[in-house]
Amino acid sequence: MGGGRVQPVRAGSKELIREINASLVLAELRQGLVSRTELAKRTGLSLPTVSEIVADLLNTGVVEEREVGSSGGGRRPVLLGLKADAGYVIGIKVTETRVIAVLTDLGAQIVERATETVSGGDVGTVVRAVAKVVRRLGRSKQGKSRQVYGVGVGLAGVIDRASGVVRHATYADWHDVDLAGLLAKRIGLPVVVDNDVNTLVANEQWFGAGRGVSDVAVVSIGRGVGLGMVLDGRLYRGAGGGAGEFGHTKVVADGPLCACGGRGCLETVIGEPAILKRTKTQDIEQAADRARNGDREIAEVFDEVGRVLGTAVGNLVNLLNPKLIVLAGEGTRESDLFLPGFDDALRNAVFDGLQRDLEIVVDDWDDEAWAQGAAGLFLAELFQPNLRPDEADRPSLTARSAS
Numbered sequence: 048m049g050g051g052r053v054q055p056v057r058a059g060s061k062e063l064i065r066e067i068n069a070s071l072v073l074a075e076l077r078q079g080l081v082s083r084t085e086l087a088k089r090t091g092l093s094l095p096t097v098s099e100i101v102a103d104l105l106n107t108g109v110v111e112e113r114e115v116g117s118s119g120g121g122r123r124p125v126l127l128g129l130k131a132d133a134g135y136v137i138g139i140k141v142t143e144t145r146v147i148a149v150l151t152d153l154g155a156q157i158v159e160r161a162t163e164t165v166s167g168g169d170v171g172t173v174v175r176a177v178a179k180v181v182r183r184l185g186r187s188k189q190g191k192s193r194q195v196y197g198v199g200v201g202l203a204g205v206i207d208r209a210s211g212v213v214r215h216a217t218y219a220d221w222h223d224v225d226l227a228g229l230l231a232k233r234i235g236l237p238v239v240v241d242n243d244v245n246t247l248v249a250n251e252q253w254f255g256a257g258r259g260v261s262d263v264a265v266v267s268i269g270r271g272v273g274l275g276m277v278l279d280g281r282l283y284r285g286a287g288g289g290a291g292e293f294g295h296t297k298v299v300a301d302g303p304l305c306a307c308g309g310r311g312c313l314e315t316v317i318g319e320p321a322i323l324k325r326t327k328t329q330d331i332e333q334a335a336d337r338a339r340n341g342d343r344e345i346a347e348v349f350d351e352v353g354r355v356l357g358t359a360v361g362n363l364v365n366l367l368n369p370k371l372i373v374l375a376g377e378g379t380r381e382s383d384l385f386l387p388g389f390d391d392a393l394r395n396a397v398f399d400g401l402q403r404d405l406e407i408v409v410d411d412w413d414d415e416a417w418a419q420g421a422a423g424l425f426l427a428e429l430f431q432p433n434l435r436p437d438e439a440d441r442p443s444l445t446a447r448s449a450s
Contacts, residue, residue, distance in 0.1 A: 138422025361396020
């Protein structure tokens, strides 16, 4: 039942090379049934290396052999496939008031859901709430213990992904909190902690429009404004894990005071609190209802929100040239009110040569997406090749019973 962090594997070591090669094989197996020979072709590994890795994966129970198709009279060809029900991953989103959790199998399909109310934002309360949902999801409805590989956790703030330390939490007075260590000790499982917007990126990569797309920007809008990026197939976190503070890019000189201490930040113009202040409404649903029912002044506020966001996203496109932009977060529920202005401003802001292949997707929002993406973050730790020695702290393919 032991858990916690996996010890780093040093760059250049045989263990690191083996883990990278195993991840390459697993990444291909995620796509569907495949032969050993085809795996060797796709990964660039030798057939003996592939066969050795496959033998290990068969022993762990993560992969299974299946005889399929016609052999023309002889033995049917044997293909390899991921055994989705060999174990599970738990994804968790921590908010100010709730812990939202999902259990997925290794094929990234949601098996079960759970939520737990959080009263108070102190670390101990959150750790206990997370442990409670992990225990609940760690057992089937028949009371049987499930084999869980690990837990992915997302929350708003600046997170040191390599260590799992929360440097600063947006909605709680947390500074340098070793959340991954505290949770791993409590639940006895490996834990990955990341910024919640990065969980949305993982959600798109594993469950949504970002599957197979190498350059993606996910812009989350709601109470705040965030950004998660996949560049050349890898989630980009920045030097200190703080990349993506899109909401604190400056859009108005000497503009409204932001909670960060600066003025004119993007979220002081398009964030939910800013909209409520300008529309003099109690909640965003009330503001949206009035705009949809003919309140022209409030409709103009939403139009301006769209235009400011469109210009900001246009600058992002000019800088990074993503193939796909995904608008996500609870703010997309009002997309019918701000999209016309957004589209117009985006067209005016983006350099002509970068517009041709750009795709914009607006998520059909569900709060569960945060937790689903957190599960995707942990699945990525298992299945995606890790080529950076400074991020070689990888969970192993060993499932455990949740404490």
